Amino acid sequence: MADDRINSYKTGPDENGRFGDFGGRFVSETLMPLILDLEAQYEHAKTDQSFWDEMEFLWKHYVGRPSPLYHAERLTQHLGGAKIYLKRDELNHTGAHKINNVLGQIILARRMGKTRIIAETGAGQHGVATATVCAKFGLKCIVYMGAHDVERQAPNVFRMKLLGARVIPVTSGRGTLKDAMNDALRDWVTNVRDTFYCIGTVAGPHPYPAMVRDFQAIIGKEAKDQMLEAEGRLPDTIIAAIGGGSNAMGLFFPFLDDTDVNIIGVEAGGKGVNAKMEHCASLTGGRPGVLHGNRTYLLQDDDGQILEGFSISAGLDYPGIGPEHSWLHEIGRAQYVSITDVEALEAFQLCCELEGIIPALEPSHALAHVMKIAPELPSDHIICMNMCGRGDKDIFTVAKALGLDMDQG
Amino acid sequence: MTRIDAKFADLLAAGQKAFVAYVMAGDPDYATSLEIVKGLPAAGVDIIELGLPFTDPMADGPTIQLAGQRALEAGQTLQKTLAMAAEFRKSDDTTPIVLMGYYNPIYSRGVDRFLAEAKAAGIDGLIIVDLPPEEDEELCIPAQKAGLNFIRLATPTTDDKRLPKVLTNTSGFVYYVSITGITGAAAAEAGDVGPEVARIKAHTDLPVIVGFGIRTPETSKAIASVADGAVVGSAIVAEIAAGKPVSEVLDFVRSLADGAHRA
Numbered sequence: 112m113a114d115d116r117i118n119s120y121k122t123g124p125d126e127n128g129r130f131g132d133f134g135g136r137f138v139s140e141t142l143m144p145l146i147l148d149l150e151a152q153y154e155h156a157k158t159d160q161s162f163w164d165e166m167e168f169l170w171k172h173y174v175g176r177p178s179p180l181y182h183a184e185r186l187t188q189h190l191g192g193a194k195i196y197l198k199r200d201e202l203n204h205t206g207a208h209k210i211n212n213v214l215g216q217i218i219l220a221r222r223m224g225k226t227r228i229i230a231e232t233g234a235g236q237h238g239v240a241t242a243t244v245c246a247k248f249g250l251k252c253i254v255y256m257g258a259h260d261v262e263r264q265a266p267n268v269f270r271m272k273l274l275g276a277r278v279i280p281v282t283s284g285r286g287t288l289k290d291a292m293n294d295a296l297r298d299w300v301t302n303v304r305d306t307f308y309c310i311g312t313v314a315g316p317h318p319y320p321a322m323v324r325d326f327q328a329i330i331g332k333e334a335k336d337q338m339l340e341a342e343g344r345l346p347d348t349i350i351a352a353i354g355g356g357s358n359a360m361g362l363f364f365p366f367l368d369d370t371d372v373n374i375i376g377v378e379a380g381g382k383g384v385n386a387k388m389e390h391c392a393s394l395t396g397g398r399p400g401v402l403h404g405n406r407t408y409l410l411q412d413d414d415g416q417i418l419e420g421f422s423i424s425a426g427l428d429y430p431g432i433g434p435e436h437s438w439l440h441e442i443g444r445a446q447y448v449s450i451t452d453v454e455a456l457e458a459f460q461l462c463c464e465l466e467g468i469i470p471a472l473e474p475s476h477a478l479a480h481v482m483k484i485a486p487e488l489p490s491d492h493i494i495c496m497n498m499c500g501r502g503d504k505d506i507f508t509v510a511k512a513l514g515l516d517m518d519q520g
Numbered sequence: 521m522t523r524i525d526a527k528f529a530d531l532l533a534a535g536q537k538a539f540v541a542y543v544m545a546g547d548p549d550y551a552t553s554l555e556i557v558k559g560l561p562a563a564g565v566d567i568i569e570l571g572l573p574f575t576d577p578m579a580d581g582p583t584i585q586l587a588g589q590r591a592l593e594a595g596q597t598l599q600k601t602l603a604m605a606a607e608f609r610k611s612d613d614t615t616p617i618v619l620m621g622y623y624n625p626i627y628s629r630g631v632d633r634f635l636a637e638a639k640a641a642g643i644d645g646l647i648i649v650d651l652p653p654e655e656d657e658e659l660c661i662p663a664q665k666a667g668l669n670f671i672r673l674a675t676p677t678t679d680d681k682r683l684p685k686v687l688t689n690t691s692g693f694v695y696y697v698s699i700t701g702i703t704g705a706a707a708a709e710a711g712d713v714g715p716e717v718a719r720i721k722a723h724t725d726l727p728v729i730v731g732f733g734i735r736t737p738e739t740s741k742a743i744a745s746v747a748d749g750a751v752v753g754s755a756i757v758a759e760i761a762a763g764k765p766v767s768e769v770l771d772f773v774r775s776l777a778d779g780a781h782r783a
Binding site for chain 2: 127135136137138139140141142143144145283284289290293296297300301302303400401402403404406409411413414415416417
């Protein structure tokens with residue numbers, strides 16, 4: 112479909128960084144000039160072929176792209192309905208989709224002459240990706256990570272340290288991803304001259320949501336080509352898990368104008384989306400507000416105070432969501448559902464047993480929704496799900512949740 | 521003319537610099553906080569900045585972060601902060617009160633409803649950290665229409681090209697942030713601040729008040745002498761955090777105010 116048709120879903124954001132009413136630039140004045148500079152630099156790089164040549168070279172030779180599109184035959188048989196494909200972004204270097212975006216931002220940082228890179232991380236996948244690319248380019252790397260997440264994602268903390276990054280456990284607030292993002296912003300406002308803030312998801316002030324989406328859109332572009340090659344047509348449904356929403360936005364974006372394709376985002380339902388708010392489902396259980404530089408759906412109380420999310424998956428444990436998802440939700444182009452911890456754990460195990468793939472807990476949420484809908488769909492219905500990360504980092508969490516003792520084998 | 525404009529006219533006539541004190545509304549609890557606020561004018565405070573507690577104060581250092589957490593844990597809400605201001609107004613109708621905080625609690629309440637309630641409670645101005653001029657339609661312009669001053673922060677990263685944009689819809693005064701950083705962090709240097717204040721004054725007739733990094737009566741005096749006044753926040757909040765009796769907190773405030781007034 113042509114990108115230039117007037118009613119395209121792909122024209123956003125506008126010049127103020129808005130997707131409908133969502134997005135924007137809600138930052139302190141100290142950061143505003145930096146964000147405007149970043150926007151100008153990104154706009155320039157975006158149309159510079161040498162920028163994309165460098166990206167494509169590294170995507171191919173350093174990350175290992177394109178990631179395969181894999182027909183999950185036994186899952187398909189087991190569920191007995193729709194034909195299931197997995198976009199294998201868990202096979203990327205560093206084990207998740209995060210590096211797609213980090214490469215873009217670090218190349219941009221180098222062009223801007225920045226020498227110090229800061230990042231926030233939840234599950235640690237974005238932190239590991241940032242530490243990795245910083246090591247490759249010899250850049251100083253500081254990763255802010257909630258103290259609670261440092262505990263539950265120990266293997267990734269060690270990886271980051273091996274890669275030469277300094278991991279700062281964040282104890283402000285309640286010590287999770289949103290607090291890590293606050294501290295990263297505090298660092299940036301203090302070190303404005305030499306520092307580049309490498310945000311890991313499609314949230315934050317403009318231009319981050321658009322920029323991160325553009326870097327992650329490689330997922331959807333490849334999936335589209337690969338699906339045409341495998342099936343001679345586009346999938347009927349595409350599905351991805353959502354915390355901040357970068358892997359989902361990356362898969363969805365190239366399909367937005369293919370209106371025959373159903374788009375489903377899966378939020379973390381934690382212990383269930385109910386009045387107790389023990390979940391991270393911003394769209395299904397939150398309302399619009401302003402946090403971390405953008406207007407979007409947030410988990411918040413009646414006074415506009417931000418609530419802590421709850422999820423077994425540290426990577427989905429964020430009380431907000433990228434503003435473009437909020438917009439897609441309101442206009443109805445994408446559908447958003449939630450999956451509980453228990454359902455995600457079931458999907459995690461099924462994927463290990465049937466496909467020989469240990470998925471991260473984040474895409475296990477997407478897979479759990481596939482398990483719900485696939486049996487009801489006809490065999491000629493094609494589902495493409497983004498397997499955005501591998502589960503090595505999660506084995507301890509899963510063992511604990513299943514009541515298994517790893518030392519006993 | 522708002523209470524802020526009137527206050528600066530009085531200070532100008534008296535040849536005096538302004539001393540602005542920041543406290544977090546509801547810290548450590550509603551009653552103590554109200555007692556402190558009520559004592560500020562007699563301690564020499566010309567303008568009161570009342571902090572709106574927020575769970576995610578991304579421009580604040582640990583001192584103000586913890587103050588916000590204490591206030592929230594003690595049950596402070598936006599509604600209670602407005603009630604506190606209204607209570608203060610019963611005995612003081614001249615000292616300006618400026619609310620300082622983040623946008624979400626206001627957005628959550630609804631801008632029009634908030635502005636009407638704030639005006640009724642005797643609030644004079646707003647400093648909302650995460651609303652740069654690019655987002656003026658959100659609150660700045662509606663606030664001015666409602667008769668409240670919208671006070672903007674100018675920072676060391678606000679260059680001459682950007683300064684006019686920052687000043688356009690600013691009223692009451694300009695708050696110059698003396699450092700690149702968060703509240704309560706690096707120390708402000710009068711030698712650095714002086715030229716910056718002069719730079720801003722070349723673009724506006726509004727008073728320029730300087731804050732961030734002022735902790736002692738000496739710095740308060742030094743900074744006030746190169747500007748139209750000084751703001752102290754974290755240093756006062758730290759006294760409250762230490763559990764000092766209200767009278768001692770106010771004595772400390774008086775020493776800072778005296779510093780600024782000697783400038």
